[in-house]
Amino acid sequence: MKRMLFNATQAEELRVAIVDGQKLVDLDIESASKEQRKGNIYKGVVTRVEPSLEAAFVDYGCERHGFLPFKEISRTCLPNGGKVPENLKEGQELLVQVEKDERGNKGAALTTYVSLAGRYVVLMPTNPRGGGVSRRIEGEERNELRDTLAQLDIPEGMSLIARTAGIGRTAEEFQWDLNYLLSLWKAIDGASGSQKGAFLIYQEGSLVIRAIRDYFSADIGEILIDTDDIYEQAQQFMAHVMPDNVDKVKLYRDDVPLFSRFQIEHQIESAYSRQVNLPAGGAIVIDHTEALVSVDVNSARATKGSDVEQTAYNTNLEAADEIARQMRLRDLGGLIVIDFIDMEEPKHQREVENRLRDALHHDRARVQTGKISRFGLLEMSRQRLQPSLGETSYTPCPRCHGTGHIRGAESSALHILRILQEEAMKENTGALHVQLPVDVATFLLNEKRIDIHTLETRLKVNVVLIPNVHLETPH
16 A cells, blocks of 8 residues: 655654555655745846846845746736847846756746646646646546546636646536635735735745645555644645545554654665665666766676576666666756666667656656667656755765865875975075875875975975874865
8 A cells, every 4th residue: 555654753854755565655855954945936026137048137035046038938027018038127027936946056947937736737827828738647538637627717818737636536626726726826916016126925835735735646545644733734735625535644653653664764765875776686876967867787796687688687677667766766857877787689678768667657757768879878857846865965075075086195295296396486485384184294205205305405495394184185
């Protein structure tokens, strides 16, 4: 049975896990210290229009200004429905929604095409041509949802997207959800004209509400929550949106911690590891770079196949399932490149590709996959729903700045020796006092003593090396 587990015993962190039996299927963690703005709606003020970037910068009340591409500006926002950028001026006020949170030194990505997510539909009040059915729905169900949408009373200039949760629901249930979103939009639209300048108008719901709205499905048997206040929130939301399922919300009162009861703490820990082991002895190694996420598949101790080809094939199939799972758990987004173990058989390559696509079928994020190239690489892209687990939980190492490598003592010593020669050759240099890490100073004083003495004699300077226990390479 599938279950949704809410762990909120630590005030700093709220964790939501979806488990199938005792296997962790999905994970969402919200940290109290890391404010997420995605989905929030603001009144913003245009601070700069950059035709060369085809974008404008917008002050929306936060420290760093947001980035608003011209293609994300609705004509209804501009005077007389004119074109961008001619009718976009500095100081102009716009209603904007955060589409992507700030990342590193990039500001938040904004849009004027607001979308409000309900249980069964997403309302787009400023986009008359954006409606349809979720891309994840296929076949006959897609046609049924189109027919249901056609029965709804949608105001002019607005559009709707049917969500996967709407499969099998009646037009009345859709209309009820739509009416709630319309009243919400009326309040947002009214608040936007209440004052001048940049300010927050609407905040996306708490993780409790978002998780139930986005993750809950008919195959989830129960929702277990280990704190009273979160239980109350969940019950109220369920009673309001899905009254038939209120009985599935249960308060967990056992002495054994909730996540330990379902043996998923160690599975969550695997989402923080660089290497994840596979059942048959293989492993996948996940590395982040500036441009992409690389995933390397290793056979490691896997020897179950009858030959090299079969071992590679079996390991790659296991890796395809685990990679899809890790992408969900870690919320990996952007470009992802997977280096599968080389397989000679084209049939095996196609089956591994299909296995990965099948494993990604239940992913909430939009995913595009390529084929395995002649170098054994498969490229894919995954929609970034929110900051990845690494971005919210880690800070870059202050010593190596996140590269994982530092310059060795010998190389640092030779670099300092060359700088000493440059400085000594400058006019009016009588003495050079150098503070440096102990291991670098030890190398220079023992291995390069003659070079330093020659330098002092030739250029008539006094070199003093001062080992400092508080200094570390490479600083």
